[in-house]
Amino acid sequence: MRALTIDHSAPGHLSLRETPDPAPTPHQALVRIHSFSVNHGEAAFVVPNGEEGTIPGWDAAGVVVRAATDGTGPAAGTPVVTLGPAGAWAELRAVETELMGTAPEGADLGAAGALPVAAGSALRALRRLGPILGRRVLVTGASGGVGRFAVQLAARGGAHVVAATSDTAKGEALTRLGAHEVVAGDALTVIEPVHGVIDVVGGPQLVDAYRALAPHGTLVAVGHSSGVGEEFPFGALFGDGGRHDRSLTTFFLLDDADGLGADLEWLASLVGRGELDPQITFRDDWTRTPDALAALLAREITGKAVLDIPR
Incomplete structure (x- = not known):
């Protein structure tokens, strides 16, 4: 598969390379990523300080190509919104089933991919x-x-x-x-x-x-x-x-993961019905990821930045 990997010799600390496909554990589904969003924390901390050769990325949406072998999570062919500590900026991602929610059929997966960190944090912080x-x-x-x-x-x-x-x-x-x-x-x-x-x-x-x-x-x-x-x-x-x-x-979202998949599904349903606006103000091909990260750091982007992976 192709993936954006940490490369500190490259402009923006990222290179698009061929990498091995992920090998899911029994509790993980394999997801083909359609779109992902980038966050200020990734721009400010993750990418500049990441380990060489690793694949960053928290937020992504796509379609399950292989269901988890332990029987949890959605079936193959299901559109999903996903969260994880890394691995979103790639054509394929292995995702813990508790960190994914089903997206509505026919939904804009770019809009769904804008949700996990930003909307998930907002929702769970408000509950506190x-x-x-x-x-x-x-x-x-x-x-x-x-x-x-x-x-x-x-x-x-x-x-x-x-x-x-x-x-x-x-x-x-x-x-x-x-x-x-x-x-x-x-x-x-x-x-x-x-x-x-x-x-x-x-x-x-x-x-x-x-x-x-x-x-x-x-x-x-x-x-x-x-x-x-x-x-x-x-x-x-x-x-x-x-x-x-x-x-x-x-507060830190990844330390508050119980039931998060259901929350992501609910948030995606709101976006699908037009009841929650993801406020996407930057959207482009994933080769523009370094530009999106630079714009986030310069505060030139308000709302969310989404990158699409061409099929």
């Missing part, structure tokens, strides 16, 4: 906030891949969604996705208190978002796109003055 119906939920980095899914899913869950973005010119687009308020990322110290926060930025913005939490509120740290650390001033973690019992929790 508890009931959100009628409550204020802040999403930082709202114009990015995870943020746009979090805005839509929080609105679908009945929350009053506050979308924070570094570019308020994107406010109209975020409002169409379900945001009730759009604020600048550097203005979080003056917003009304919120019940929960989905933070994908980190750094000083996380500190300000934590300050905005109401009593008993929760902040879920999902991403760290700012690339800088957090420094809480003295008193920020005090519980007096109406700041009692606020929590901050970390």
Whole structure:
């Protein structure tokens, strides 16, 4: 098969090469990949620091060509959306059956391939906030891949969604996705208190978002796109003055895999029915993957970048 492999001597640290087909374990299905999406974390960390010759990639969608031999998972011929720690940027992928969900027949597999990390993280992070119906939920980095899914899913869950973005010119687009308020990322110290926060930025913005939490509120740290650390001033973690019992929790999707296949299937069904917009703003042939990664790092892509593998 052909695959994009880590090659630190090549532009963009990637080369398209012939590689051996994957050998699935009994609990894995073999999937022919039609499309995959790329994420900021892959651009910033995985590709520049990856082991030479390995095949990166978390998100992909395709069709099962060989079902898992242990009898779990979908049958051959089933369209699926898949997640894994590596191996997505290839013509074939061996996937744990618990990390794949069935996509609707006839669905755009590029749209399905945009879901796993971004939409899966948004969905499962929102669940950590508890009931959100009628409550204020802040999403930082709202114009990015995870943020746009979090805005839509929080609105679908009945929350009053506050979308924070570094570019308020994107406010109209975020409002169409379900945001009730759009604020600048550097203005979080003056917003009304919120019940929960989905933070994908980190750094000083996380500190300000934590300050905005109401009593008993929760902040879920999902991403760290700012690339800088957090420094809480003295008193920020005090519980007096109406700041009692606020929590901050970390999150990593691949360590929260129980039932993830069913979630991916549900998310794919929403996209198939037009009820969830994957916000694909870059789509091209997979030979353009280095360009997509560079554009992500330069913040030239908002939403999701999808690459298609020609058949």
